[in-house]
Amino acid sequence: MTPIRPAIAAALLLAAAAAPAAGFFDDFDGTGGAGPAWETATWHNGPPFGCGFAYSEVWKDAGRMVLNVNAGTGRCGEIRTVQKFTYGKFTVRLKASDFAGGNTSFFLYTGDAGTASHHEIDIELIKGGTVLHTNVWKAGVQHYRQFPIAAGWQTLGFEWREDSVRWFAVDAQGGETTLRRQAIAVSTPMQLMLNHWRGDDGADALSFLGRWSGGGGPAYYDWVKVE
Template sequence: MIQSIVRTITLTGAAVALLVSASTNAQSGYFKDDFSWGFNSGIWQARSGSNGTPFGCTFAPSMITPSSHGITLGVTAGQCAEIRTNQTVGYGRVQGSLKTGNTAGTVSSIFTYTSWYDAPGRPWQEIDIEFLPSLGNVVHTNVIYQPQGGTYESWEQDIDLGQYGLNITQNLVTIGFDWSSWKIEWFVYDAWGNQQIIRTLYKDNGDGYVANNEIPQYAWPQDPTRIMLNHWHGDNSASGLYFPGEYYWENTWAYYDYLEYVPH
């Protein structure tokens, strides 16, 4: 993770490498990447490979296009893009700014993810911000929980961006979530620059009743996790038609202006 340096110093190449290594290996350390001429490789790695159904494409680093400020994750028939943090993070605030194309059957995301692939026996835990043109001008929010070999559970809600004066295909939307040991708040900055809380989920308080805005204690995301950005298309299977909808083999894009993580 990148730390502020308040005085000018001269470092050898080895010392620079040591500083980057030390700062990126600290779990839950603050970072902000404005993706100037690409992503910071001290923070992120580009994904290669496929996730299987309902993904209809293979993640390829070549589908990531840098610019002087921001990166574009591209989608073509059979190819897509993803980056994820090198190190895991804990409770904190995840915030970014993005704009997407309007191609049905695609998804662009900011999310956290960990599972048994990171640690044997660890449940799948995910907190999502997703944009699906098949759903219209909404943000799809979700929390996912599944123990290894167990039942998949999710807490989904779609929120109309138009009520905040925003359109994800026309505006650069600044959006994020704040994740703690007892609450997850999704927020967006409206067209007038005001932060608006758009959804709140709470960890069940153990009173014997799980309300609509609560998640059972066993399913609360709590393990070290990675922050991920991706843009992909579905495979038009039955599950793909349900999420993210039918894909018509069009090329498209999702532009990410920055991503910031502030630990609690």
Template sequence: MTSIRIASPIFAMAALVAQAAHAQDAATGASFVDDFNTLDMKRWYISDGWNNGAHQNCTWSKKNVKVEDGNLVLTFDKQPVKDRDFACGEIQTKQVFGYGTYEARLKAADASGLNSAFFTFIGPMNKKPHDEIDFEILGKNLNAVQVNQYVSAKGGNEKMADVHGGANKGFNDYAFVWQKDSLRFYVNGKLVNEVTDPAKLPKNPQKIFFSLWGTDKLKDWMGPFSFSGTQTMTIDRVAFTAEGDKCQFPDSVACKLN
């Protein structure tokens, strides 16, 4: 690796700004809406055969990802795979996306110790810093969703937002609008969090993920693990609207912002 030395703070700031602009230019994903009538393998990659670390008690399996009745269904079940006793489902886009509006309509799983997640992520495996923007529904409290973001692997920005009626009882709409100078989170069309501190705003284009996974280690965060049968996370729709593009469906947050 070539070492680059920067002579002055002014030059360093200019380099960071240029890098951020280039990172957004590097986004490969265009505006889209996916109603999951089929699973478009040109858009989606199914995680299969690994896990995200010792904290996760399941292995990603393509068997736990399917399209059914116009929905994407991710499952968590007792199915030994490699060194884990449980199997779980995750999909991620093959493209990376930049500034714009990200939206999903979904119903969460409902067991303690499980996490139903809609998020964006990029990291060292993609030769980029760890940037991330999260909606995470924890089975221990299905009346709320946790929003968070990471910038160069630094998180600590968690905030809980109400999901009236329960995230597992029906479909709810989760959206965030990511712009150069702000990040806004919405639940069912209502603004629930706004971030404007430049130090807390991700800079790198990211992949879109849906995942359902469990843990028996992170009890303080996700609650004690409880399994009494197969659990499901159901996604009805996902959409991305790039800045300046027309909204992708009539009830989109992007329609109301334009």
């Protein structure tokens, strides 16, 4: 057998590292917590988050994942996949909360926020679920755009490729409308995350989410898919 030259071997390793991860689907059937494919957050991120993540605010109900903001206890919900992904098409059907100062999200994440290790691709529904915030962070630097969006159930997603990220909406017939395309190269594997939280009414939270109204309640996720 002909030996593989070092340069060829390095290229093969690079190609393997950049290959898309296996697909993923969860329709959140059953009862109880998030399930074995997910980790549930049990910590407080600090500013601009105005609540701490807890098991008590994550549960399944009628085939949906519920992530709750509990205005009375100061607790909220976040889950992330055990699996990491590199490239792919990420789609969610969700219904954001409608109270002021809240955030309902679907995103990829890795690293320490604001540092060179921080990479992230975001869908966040803010301002009572009427604004879609799209963002990609590379090495702690963000590139965002916002769009008005109707309240209620939405099917949204992003397609992460080697050289770009494309955000899209899906209509009732399954047709896609591209909302935005950002030329950017991000290749670090990331976990898929869902969270629902409120701002702390500090300066960063006020500029991003607006003032928290004192409200709370659930955000719903019908299904998530990676392909």
